[in-house]
Structure formats: structure tokens, C-alpha cells
Amino acid sequence: MKLANQLDYLGTETAFAVSAAAAAWQAKGNKVYPFHLGDINLPTPGNIVEAMKKAIVDGYTGYCPGAGIPELRDVLAHDVGTKRGLSYNADNVAIQPGGKPVISKFIATVMNPGDEVLYPNPGYPIYESQIEYQGGIAVPYGYKETKTGFSLDMEAIKHAITPKTRALIYNNFQNPNSAESSPEEMAELAALCIKHDLWVLSDEAYFEIQYSGSPQSIVSLPGMQERSIILYTCSKRFAMTGWRLGAAIGPKSVIDIISKFNTNIESCTTHFIQRSMLEAIEGDTAGPAQILAELKRRRDASVEGLNAIDGISIQAPNSTFYLFPNVTQITQRKGFLDVNQLMEGALRETDVSFCTRNHFGRAVEGEKEHYLRLAYSGISVEDINEGMAKLKIYFES
Numbered sequence: 269m270k271l272a273n274q275l276d277y278l279g280t281e282t283a284f285a286v287s288a289a290a291a292a293w294q295a296k297g298n299k300v301y302p303f304h305l306g307d308i309n310l311p312t313p314g315n316i317v318e319a320m321k322k323a324i325v326d327g328y329t330g331y332c333p334g335a336g337i338p339e340l341r342d343v344l345a346h347d348v349g350t351k352r353g354l355s356y357n358a359d360n361v362a363i364q365p366g367g368k369p370v371i372s373k374f375i376a377t378v379m380n381p382g383d384e385v386l387y388p389n390p391g392y393p394i395y396e397s398q399i400e401y402q403g404g405i406a407v408p409y410g411y412k413e414t415k416t417g418f419s420l421d422m423e424a425i426k427h428a429i430t431p432k433t434r435a436l437i438y439n440n441f442q443n444p445n446s447a448e449s450s451p452e453e454m455a456e457l458a459a460l461c462i463k464h465d466l467w468v469l470s471d472e473a474y475f476e477i478q479y480s481g482s483p484q485s486i487v488s489l490p491g492m493q494e495r496s497i498i499l500y501t502c503s504k505r506f507a508m509t510g511w512r513l514g515a516a517i518g519p520k521s522v523i524d525i526i527s528k529f530n531t532n533i534e535s536c537t538t539h540f541i542q543r544s545m546l547e548a549i550e551g552d553t554a555g556p557a558q559i560l561a562e563l564k565r566r567r568d569a570s571v572e573g574l575n576a577i578d579g580i581s582i583q584a585p586n587s588t589f590y591l592f593p594n595v596t597q598i599t600q601r602k603g604f605l606d607v608n609q610l611m612e613g614a615l616r617e618t619d620v621s622f623c624t625r626n627h628f629g630r631a632v633e634g635e636k637e638h639y640l641r642l643a644y645s646g647i648s649v650e651d652i653n654e655g656m657a658k659l660k661i662y663f664e665s
Contacts, residue, residue, distance in 0.1 A: 313555025336363025573656025
């Protein structure tokens with residue numbers, strides 16, 4: 269029997285394919301050094317776990333409002349608003365089973381079939397997947413590599429905007445390249461969005477994964493709050509990747525529609541997990557601080573290991589838990605035409621597993637450089653050091 273034609277446009281999160289290859293390699297008796305998946309192998313803070321257990325014992329195991337329990341919506345509105353210098357209330361919050369559902373529901377709310385949506389590329393592949401699956405035209409914009417990291421290709425963004433452009437997806441503190449906009453760059457992007465009357469999805473999954481200073485949100489800039497939806501998730505901040513808990517935060521007119529999607533798709537987000545999120549936000553901050561400190565240790569070890577390899581030079585990013593080194597010289601030295609050959613060879617020869625630029629959206633026209641993405645969130649410092657030593661031998665041979 270024939271399936272829907274639109275399925276041809278539905279992509280996937282290709283990092284999971286790399287994870288499957290690593291699992292298969294490990295099943296053969298090999299030790300794997302897992303730099304491939306942005307999961308966190310640190311425990312969820314104990315106070316959050318205990319709050320979840322108590323909520324189950326107390327009977328919070330049934331249905332709850334589709335938009336989320338009012339107490340959590342109030343607390344999250346205050347927490348997110350305070351940290352961004354904005355005023356939100358419960359009407360501006362729709363709780364979600366993770367951050368990812370915000371992407372599809374935002375697109376379904378603001379985009380008509382045939383509309384264009386700008387999205388970062390390389391970037392989280394679900395952006396591209398959902399735009400095209402829902403009948404839109406996915407228009408990529410890229411980044412420029414600098415001595416200190418990556419910056420938006422602002423000229424490319426300006427030229428990509430047309431009368432058909434409906435929305436722009438912006439992922440500051442970016443996956444996969446950890447790009448962090450300067451205040452000037454963020455202001456320039458905001459001005460473009462206002463000038464062309466664009467909706468904005470501000471994916472702030474890594475907002476709290478900052479190793480120094482205070483994070484900034486484009487939504488805080490004048491004229492942006494009324495046109496922007498914040499994608500919020502507990503996954504990174506509280507090491508709750510498998511709990512599946514997040515939120516959409518923005519103008520009531522959009523949040524009301526997203527809440528209606530909740531009712532149509534999930535009915536509601538798991539009640540007792542929402543109760544645990546109250547403790548996560550209002551409770552002991554020691555757990556998240558310890559998570560961040562350990563991620564910083566891993567970042568420093570990973571950066572040191574990469575910079576010890578001939579042909580790689582990378583700055584320590586101030587956000588996320590990803591590194592995106594340029595390996596063009598290494599790929600050429602080993603005689604590979606495609607960076608995925610380097611990835612496959614590394615797993616086979618060194619047991620080190622990582623993703624490449626190819627796993628984060630279709631290559632933008634004119635791209636010539638080769639990049640890897642290494643996530644250090646799911647691997648210990650000891651294993652980072654061991655894995656990097658093996659990579660050095662392989663990459664330099």
C-alpha cells in the first residue's frame with residue numbers, strides 16, 4: 269500500500285546513525301570513545317529525582333492541562349523572563365515533552381506551504397526536516413570561520429531574504445559549531461528580522477551552558493519579544509536528556525496555538541515530570557553548577573587534545589559542549605575525498621566515534637572545508653585523554 273508522498277521530505281537526526289555504528293563496533297568487543305552524541309552521562313541532580321518520585325507517590329500520574337500545569341508555567345515564565353530582562357506570565361508558556369516538539373509546532377503555526385524559512389546550516393537537522401515536511405522551502409544560511417570561532421554569514425542572510433520569507437530560526441550557542449553572537453551581530457540580525465517582519469524561533473537549548481559571563485538572548489532586544497518564540501529545554505541544564513521536558517515561550521497568540529497542538533498530539537506532558545521541573549528550577553542549584561564544572565573540565569581536556577594534533581587549531585568555545593574543528597588538512601593528508609571517510613577510518617583504527625559536518629544539514633553551495641563535530645558531554649576526562657592520544661596517531665599518520 270502507498271504511503272504519504274510528503275514522507276519523502278521527512279529527514280532524521282543523523283547523529284543517531286553514527287551512534288548505531290558505534291554501538292555495533294562496541295558489540296564486537298571494542299572499546300568506544302563516544303564523542304558522537306550530545307547526550308550527558310552525568311546523573312540528574314538528586315533533588316530532582318526525589319521530587320519526581322514524590323510526585324508519583326502523591327498521585328500525579330494522570331492527565332493534566334495540555335499547556336502544562338499552571339504552577340510550572342508561572343515558575344518558568346518568571347525564570348526565563350528574569351534571566352532575559354523580559355516580562356512573561358503563564359499565558360506565554362506551553363510545556364512540551366522535550367525541546368524538539370517546539371520546532372515542528374512553531375513551523376506549523378507560522379508557516380504556510382510554499383513559504384520560505386531561513387535556518388542555520390550546519391545546524392540541528394530537524395529544522396530542515398520539519399520545514400520541508402510541512403511544505404515549506406528551507407533556505408540555509410551559514411557561518412564564517414574566524415580566529416576565535418564562528419560568526420554568522422550576515423551577507424548571506426541578507427541576500428537570502430525574499431518576499432516569501434516567513435520566519436528565521438536562530439540558534440545562538442550553536443549546535444554543532446558553538447557559535448556565539450557578539451552584541452553587534454545579534455543586534456544586526458534582530459534589525460533584519462524587524463525590517464522584514466519575520467517570525468523568529470530562538471533555539472536556546474544551550475542558554476545555561478556558559479562557562480563564563482552571562483548569556484544573551486535576541487528576544488531581549490527591542491522589537492523582538494512580540495515576534496519570537498523561545499525553545500527551552502531541561503535536557504542540558506539539568507542533565508535530563510531522557511526525561512523529555514521543555515517549553516515554548518512567547519506571544520500568547522502563538523502559545524495558544526502551540527497548546528492546541530499539544531492537545532492534538534500528546535494530550536499533555538507527563539504530569540509527575542512537570543512536578544519535578546518545579547524542583548529543578550526552584551530547588552538546589554548545586555547540581556547544575558557541578559554539571560557545568562565537569563563539562564568545563566571535559567572541554568579543556570578535549571581542546572588540549574585537539575590542539576596537540578598536527579593540522580588542527582581550535583579555540584575553547586564559551587558555550588555548549590561541542591567542538592567543531594577544521595580537519596581539511598588532515599583529510600587531504602590521508603587522501604580522503606569525503607570527511608565521512610575520516611570518521612569511518614577513525615572508528616575502525618582508534619575506536620573514537622564522532623560526527624562530521626555532513627550530519628548537520630545539506631552542505632551549502634560553495635563549501636570546501638571539512639569539519640568534525642565532537643561532543644564531550646558523554647565521555648570522561650580520562651577517556652577523552654585516551655581517545656585524543658589515539659586520534660593524534662591516526663590523524664598524523
